[in-house]
Structures are given as C-alpha cells and as structure tokens.
Amino acid sequence: MSTTKNLSDLQWQCATFAELSNLQLHAIYQARAAVFILEQNCAYQDVDGKDPVSHHLIAWTPEGEVAAYLRIVPAGISFAEASLGRVISTQDWRGTGVGKALIANGIKALHALYPAATIRIGAQAYLEKFYGSFGFETVSDIYLEDDIPHLEMLLVAKA
Template identity: 40%
Template sequence: MADTITWYVDYFDDLDIHKLYNLLYLRAEIFVVEQECPYLDPDNKDQKALHLQGYVGEKLVAYCRLFKPGDYFTEASIGRVVVAADFRKYGYGHQLMTKAIELQASLMNETQITISGQLYLKKFYESHGFIQTSETYLEDNIPHIQMKLN
C-alpha cells in the first residue's frame, strides 16, 4: 500500500536549499543515471518555473515544473515529469499530472498545455487528455513527441 504523499509548490526563489538539492538529485538520478543520458539538467529555466514536489516522509518521490505561456512553449507547459523508481507502482505519476494540470488552471489560469514527452510515455499522457501533435524527434538522444492538452 502506498504511503501518503504530501505536495509542495514553490517558485524558484522560495525553494530552500534542501528542496533544491532534492529535486536536482531526483532529476539526475532518473534522467541522467537511470536513462543513461548525459545532459546538463540545470538549463536556466528553473528560475521561471513553478516547482511541484511530492514527498513521502522526507523523500522527494514525484516532481515536475510548470511554466506560464512563453516561458518554454507558446502555451503553458509542464516538464521534467519524474517519479522515483521505487515509487512508480503507487500511481504517484498520475497524481502528479492531475495536480500539475489543476495548478496550471487554478494558479496560472491556463488550460491549454504543451509538453515534450518521452515517446514511451505516450499512453500515460493520453490518459490525462494529451494528444500527440508532432512526429517523433530526438531530445537528448531520447525519442520524444510534442503533445497538447486543450
């Protein structure tokens, strides 16, 4: 049975050093190490993002960034969607996307959202209402597709 997840939402300047370390660690653990994709994760977009973090106890287990229109894509966007490997079986990824979409609507007044999603997660994003809007392309040498929620 899954433990209760506690959600935090912070702008970059409101992240304390521990939260910042935790989110950078989780992103590197999954996107760089697990996916064997050497790339520079700190991309100077964190400063513009709203950071959605899901903790179980003291451990960051789910995370994503939310952007206003124009900060990443023309439309609002969600990115760096990640769940720690040991916690994927609990449905935290679905909770994360549901929460992210709700926050885009309630805090940013945005319902049109664009993502650059890894191709293997297409059905996951479709289950949240996203539709594929591009051909497959390589981003950091991993197949991606652009998807939109209207």
C-alpha cells in the same frame, strides 16, 4: 519498518523557485539527476535556467525525500504555451500511482496559476497513451531529444 508506499503519506507542495529551501532544491536536483542522467544515461544540462521562472510541484515523502516532481513552465519559455516538464517519479515510488497523481495535480496547479491555459508537453514517446489518458493529444511527429524518442502533445484549454 514497513516498505509499503501509500500516496496518502505524501505531502504535496507547489512552490516558486525562491520559496524552495536550499535542502529542498538539493533533493529535487538529486532526484532529477538520478532519473534523467543516471537511469536514462543522458548527459545533458539539467540546470537549464528555467527553474527560477517556473513553479515546482513536489510530492514529498514523510522522510523529506522526493517521490515525484514536475515543473510548471510559463508560456513563452519552453513553448508558446505553458508547459509541464522535468516530470519524474522516483524509482522507489514507481508502480504506486504517484505518476498519475503527479500529472493530475500538475494540470490542476498549472490551471490555478494560468486559468484556461493550453498546455504543451514534450513527452517521451512511450508515454503517449499515459498522457493521452489525461486528454493530451499528439501534435507532432516523433523526434529525438537526448537520443530518446519524444513527441509534442497538447491539452487544449476548455472554453
């Protein structure tokens, strides 16, 4: 069995919370817990009430596992602006370019839902250059969130 990970093998899905099956939701929560709680050693409330009002962008493997994920949060929930959050690429898929594909697809999906929306994110500080490569600009000082340095970044809508 080949262990090569190809982005072309992934199935992308953008869905509301209600459109996700129980098994899909379970896989998403399992992936988020693996990254945020176990890998990053953060004890925090991942299931925060924002999922039911958000859209969810998932890159599914042929085996039905999560390769990458983010949620698209409407304006007025996390920030005044619409936002991308809970951004992950799972351990097996890191280094494949899935993170870049996830952010590019996330921006595209958010703008399909909210045309011309400005996007604000709370990014882990070490990813500032990564998000900057998509046009996000830093708009805050570094702050701690769950003992991890973060900063707010903005992708201003094109007029």
